[in-house]
Amino acid sequence: MALIKTQTHQPIAHDERKQARDCNSLLLELENDNPMARRWAARDLADCPAASAALVSRLQLEDDVSVREVILTTLTVMGNEVAVVGLVNCLRSEKVALRNEAIEAMKQLPDEVAPIMRGLLADADPDVRIFAVNILESLRHPEVESWLISVIDHDPELNVCATAVDLLGEVGSSASREPLLRLKARYTQVPYIQFATDLALKRISDG
Amino acid sequence: MAAISISESEFEKFREFFYRKTGIQFESSKRYFVDKRLEERIELTHSGNFRAYFTKLRFEASGAELQQLTNLMTVNETYFFREEYQFQCLVKSLLPEITGRKRDNTPIRIWAIPSSSGEEAYSIAIYLLEFWAGINDWDIEIISSDIDTKILALARHGQYSVRSVQHLPEKLLRKYFTRQAENYQICDDLREAVEFTRVNLSERIDTRAYRNFDIIFCRNLLIYFDDASRKAAAETFYDAMKPGAYICLGHSESMSRFSSLYKVRKFPEAIVYQKPLLEAR
Amino acid sequence: MKRILIVDDAATVRLYHRQILEAAGYKVYEAVNGIEALEKSLQQPFDLYVVDINMPKLDGYGFLRELRSQDIYQAPAIMVSTEAQTSDHQQAFAAGANAYLVKPVKPEQLLIQVKLMIGEARG
Ligand SMILES: C[S@@+](CC[C@H](N)C(=O)[O-])C[C@H]1O[C@@H](n2cnc3c(N)ncnc32)[C@H](O)[C@@H]1O
Numbered sequence: 001m002a003l004i005k006t007q008t009h010q011p012i013a014h015d016e017r018k019q020a021r022d023c024n025s026l027l028l029e030l031e032n033d034n035p036m037a038r039r040w041a042a043r044d045l046a047d048c049p050a051a052s053a054a055l056v057s058r059l060q061l062e063d064d065v066s067v068r069e070v071i072l073t074t075l076t077v078m079g080n081e082v083a084v085v086g087l088v089n090c091l092r093s094e095k096v097a098l099r100n101e102a103i104e105a106m107k108q109l110p111d112e113v114a115p116i117m118r119g120l121l122a123d124a125d126p127d128v129r130i131f132a133v134n135i136l137e138s139l140r141h142p143e144v145e146s147w148l149i150s151v152i153d154h155d156p157e158l159n160v161c162a163t164a165v166d167l168l169g170e171v172g173s174s175a176s177r178e179p180l181l182r183l184k185a186r187y188t189q190v191p192y193i194q195f196a197t198d199l200a201l202k203r204i205s206d207g
Numbered sequence: 208m209a210a211i212s213i214s215e216s217e218f219e220k221f222r223e224f225f226y227r228k229t230g231i232q233f234e235s236s237k238r239y240f241v242d243k244r245l246e247e248r249i250e251l252t253h254s255g256n257f258r259a260y261f262t263k264l265r266f267e268a269s270g271a272e273l274q275q276l277t278n279l280m281t282v283n284e285t286y287f288f289r290e291e292y293q294f295q296c297l298v299k300s301l302l303p304e305i306t307g308r309k310r311d312n313t314p315i316r317i318w319a320i321p322s323s324s325g326e327e328a329y330s331i332a333i334y335l336l337e338f339w340a341g342i343n344d345w346d347i348e349i350i351s352s353d354i355d356t357k358i359l360a361l362a363r364h365g366q367y368s369v370r371s372v373q374h375l376p377e378k379l380l381r382k383y384f385t386r387q388a389e390n391y392q393i394c395d396d397l398r399e400a401v402e403f404t405r406v407n408l409s410e411r412i413d414t415r416a417y418r419n420f421d422i423i424f425c426r427n428l429l430i431y432f433d434d435a436s437r438k439a440a441a442e443t444f445y446d447a448m449k450p451g452a453y454i455c456l457g458h459s460e461s462m463s464r465f466s467s468l469y470k471v472r473k474f475p476e477a478i479v480y481q482k483p484l485l486e487a488r
Numbered sequence: 489m490k491r492i493l494i495v496d497d498a499a500t501v502r503l504y505h506r507q508i509l510e511a512a513g514y515k516v517y518e519a520v521n522g523i524e525a526l527e528k529s530l531q532q533p534f535d536l537y538v539v540d541i542n543m544p545k546l547d548g549y550g551f552l553r554e555l556r557s558q559d560i561y562q563a564p565a566i567m568v569s570t571e572a573q574t575s576d577h578q579q580a581f582a583a584g585a586n587a588y589l590v591k592p593v594k595p596e597q598l599l600i601q602v603k604l605m606i607g608e609a610r611g
Pocket of ligand 1: 284324353355406408
């Protein structure tokens with residue numbers, strides 16, 4: 001026994017993609033018992049735009065994180081309306097992991113998410129509004145600062161504002177100064193807001 | 208143009224951002240080191256000041272500038288027995304676990320990517336021969352890959368500078384190398400023990416054939432990737448690994464920034480990531 | 489000096505908690521998500537964890553579940569989250585939390601919990 005070179009020269013084991021690769025059989029594969037098969041199906045479904053609805057519903061049930069990750073990647077590649085709506089619905093899920101995975105996927109879709117951002121930031125559920133601010137963190141979009149300003153000026157929920165302030169310390173310009181001061185004045189009794197607005201203001205004036 | 212300088216809170220702002228993105232955390236004592244490199248990039252990108260540069264860093268769609276800067280902030284050279292504690296972990300913890308649960312006697316497969324000029328893959332080979340008794344009972348395949356064909360040619364050739372071998376114990380140097388003028392030539396037995404192949408980790412077609420590995424070393428590569436490519440790499444590795452297989456990253460790298468696919472495992476020598484032994488239904 | 493790991497993806501929150509705890513004489517460490525927190529806790533022992541729930545990659549519940557299954561010193565953990573519902577409290581305790589605070593916390597509130605969990609600082 002010893003150090004050996006690959007006998008085959010092709011370290012290929014076998015190709016897991018047994019099924020013919022048409023959209024219908026891929027959809028069936030998505031329900032396969034073997035996570036590896038589901039993963040490959042989810043990956044190859046990127047070429048079947050009509051499959052986004054099926055991917056979205058699989059996502060909600062899927063327990064294997066490796067399969068969920070692939071589904072999310074495929075949905076981000078598709079980036080169509082069904083995919084985006086599906087991701088938004090995940091924000092309302094009871095499963096924390098799924099919610100956070102959806103947030104990360106949506107960060108990759110500035111053009112598709114931007115048009116619905118106002119709606120998300122006005123959602124009745126404060127948790128969804130916090131998630132929307134989380135999405136803004138890495139969303140490469142010119143309106144991010146103005147969205148955040150409108151959050152801290154208007155959102156009734158303290159924690160939504162707090163999340164927005166955290167981000168304004170990073171992306172804020174002088175345009176954020178007055179709104180931050182207003183927020184600070186609104187919550188004089190809340191030490192965290194005093195701390196966070198001061199920090200953001202300092203960073204903005206130094207930057 | 209006035210000299211660019213970085214203020215205290217700009218440093219803080221950058222430090223937090225960079226930590227969030229890469230997991231690399233600079234102590235305040237590193238301020239000078241960080242400032243110098245930031246100033247250099249601000250100048251070279253004609254950003255004028257930190258603010259403009261930071262905006263570029265955050266919002267540039269390609270993430271290219273962030274990668275440039277990461278390159279500057281990390282030291283990148285490779286040498287024999289670099290981060291040796293991982294090789295100790297390999298022979299003392301990982302291989303015993305693998306052989307303990309292995310039901311057949313097919314070869315144990317190790318993939319080291321990126322190979323660069325080969326020091327890492329050869330170090331693994333030397334470590335196995337020297338410090339792992341199991342080598343008498345098991346076959347081991349070592350495959351090492353890089354995107355750069357020139358560097359692969361060097362790896363196959365196996366000639367190294369004094370600097371590159373300086374951490375090797377004298378005894379091993381004499382056993383496995385011969386002196387050639389300024390350099391050290393690695394012996395043919397080792398050259399034959401490692402298979403070097405060209406692979407772009409970010410190219411699905413390139414990696415498709417790489418399957419059934421028991422252990423992957425991926426050190427000092429992901430740190431240069433953007434978020435999306437790191438995530439894709441984590442998925443590629445997942446498919447390349449057997450259930451229960453292990454992956455070792457470089458010492459300043461952590462899966463925590465880009466993937467939740469793997470279990471974090473603590474061994475006495477190192478922290479290693481493991482693909483779950485049993486996949487969920 | 490007692491060592492506390494703050495696990496939160498929001499930089500401002502980490503800094504806020506850090507300042508409160510450092511002023512009280514604790515040594516503070518940070519992690520931005522559950523995986524990093526797990527890596528750090530496997531590398532060095534902590535006396536207490538202050539953990540957010542919603543975080544990318546591995547959330548607070550997931551972190552505590554993993555942590556509690558590890559063969560290391562099991563320090564107490566305070567969950568700190570914006571979620572105020574009883575079901576969240578229950579889930580947190582089931583995952584292995586020892587106390588629960590709703591964000592944003594007041595400094596004295598945090599310090600009281602911390603002292604309850606690990607005793608006086610400067611020890
Ligand atoms: C700093 S070296 C790491 C060497 C060694 N693993 C170590 O830790 O000492 C980085 C190497 O990554 C290779 N590389 C860069 N991009 C790559 C890619 N997409 N796929 C494979 N290798 C890549 C480069 O050619 C270079 O040789």
